[in-house]
Amino acid sequence: MGSDSTGDTAFPPDGAAPQQVKAWWDGLSGRQRKALSTEHGDVVGRLDGVPVADRDRANRVRFAEQRAELLALRTELDEGDDERARIDRIVPGLVAIRRRLEEDPGPGRPDAYLIDFCSDDDGLGVVAIGDPDTADYVVTNVPGCGSGLENMSAELDRSDAVFDRIRQLSRRTTVSVVTWVGYDAPAHVFAAAGDSYAEDAAALLRDFQDGLRATHRTRSYNTVIGHSYGSTVAGYAARDGLLDADALVFVGSPGVGVDTASQLYLPAGAEVYATTAQHDVIRATPDFIHGRQPIADEFGAVEFESDPGSDGSWFTVGLSTKAHVEYWNMDSASLRNMARIALGRKPEAVPAAEAVD
Numbered sequence: 001m002g003s004d005s006t007g008d009t010a011f012p013p014d015g016a017a018p019q020q021v022k023a024w025w026d027g028l029s030g031r032q033r034k035a036l037s038t039e040h041g042d043v044v045g046r047l048d049g050v051p052v053a054d055r056d057r058a059n060r061v062r063f064a065e066q067r068a069e070l071l072a073l074r075t076e077l078d079e080g081d082d083e084r085a086r087i088d089r090i091v092p093g094l095v096a097i098r099r100r101l102e103e104d105p106g107p108g109r110p111d112a113y114l115i116d117f118c119s120d121d122d123g124l125g126v127v128a129i130g131d132p133d134t135a136d137y138v139v140t141n142v143p144g145c146g147s148g149l150e151n152m153s154a155e156l157d158r159s160d161a162v163f164d165r166i167r168q169l170s171r172r173t174t175v176s177v178v179t180w181v182g183y184d185a186p187a188h189v190f191a192a193a194g195d196s197y198a199e200d201a202a203a204l205l206r207d208f209q210d211g212l213r214a215t216h217r218t219r220s221y222n223t224v225i226g227h228s229y230g231s232t233v234a235g236y237a238a239r240d241g242l243l244d245a246d247a248l249v250f251v252g253s254p255g256v257g258v259d260t261a262s263q264l265y266l267p268a269g270a271e272v273y274a275t276t277a278q279h280d281v282i283r284a285t286p287d288f289i290h291g292r293q294p295i296a297d298e299f300g301a302v303e304f305e306s307d308p309g310s311d312g313s314w315f316t317v318g319l320s321t322k323a324h325v326e327y328w329n330m331d332s333a334s335l336r337n338m339a340r341i342a343l344g345r346k347p348e349a350v351p352a353a354e355a356v357d
Helices: 018-026 030-039 052-076 082-102 149-169 196-215 229-239 333-342
Strands: 112-118 124-129 137-142 175-181 221-227 247-251 271-275
Touching: 018 196, 030 052, 052 082, 052 112, 082 112, 082 124, 082 149, 124 149, 137 149, 137 196, 137 229, 149 175, 149 333, 196 221, 196 229, 221 229, 221 333, 229 247, 247 333, 271 333
Parallel strands: 137 175, 137 221, 221 247, 247 271
Antiparallel strands: 112 124, 124 175
């Protein structure tokens, strides 16, 4: 990155912290910024520390170009070709992102921002409802196993649910909810038993959160919500370095790489929360996979209430995969509590009789 230049303007060195990137960007003239965004949008659009609005402008151009190239390539490939099959998998995500960027957000909902995008492999996409650089409250949703462009529409729907529930609780605040499909997620539960994906993603999530801090005009209340393997990613991010969030929320978590909340590196005063539905199949995950589940009393997180979720069969002892994805149902206790946490409020606790031993 450091060797690229436009005129006399060089990029920050590889590995530069988001705060350094922001200082570099602030030192450029408007003309220099425009030239870099035009000629090196693939770099500018992906740099944590560049303001979200500037990244969005660069990424929209990149997105349109890559989308057109992929669709053109698809028409040239035979059915059964591996690359065509890959393109077919990520096309739904391209459609979902394009619709989100081009549609009228409607009354009470702010514009969308494309903070990051990549169409390689399973693809990456980071999309915000509202501008994180100006919002009072910023939520980053970290999805789990199987996330990628293929499932982008479902992830955007979940962020919509969080945003809408927050606005129902507080209409006078400005809110941004980010869908962070910004890492290479395990494709299936067997791959999710390993920790390599979380280890690789941890620094990416930390840098993203640092970037949000660097570009925000005043300090916002930032919440990271990790679901399923996304909670593992968030846990590893806070285990291996400072994750700059005011609240860290684990939802339907198989474990987060540590056995107690005190082992997580968070800012002073930050809170750690956790919930798992009564019938969520993730409860069957043994502790030796990713450590103690954060709903355990010994972990030390604040456990909050979720609905029980869809019941499973006798064969699965009442546990179900459906319950694992029902946390965003509009009238659910889990969604209500996630919104409360995102606003810096206390969630509703789990009734004593339901708490995990």
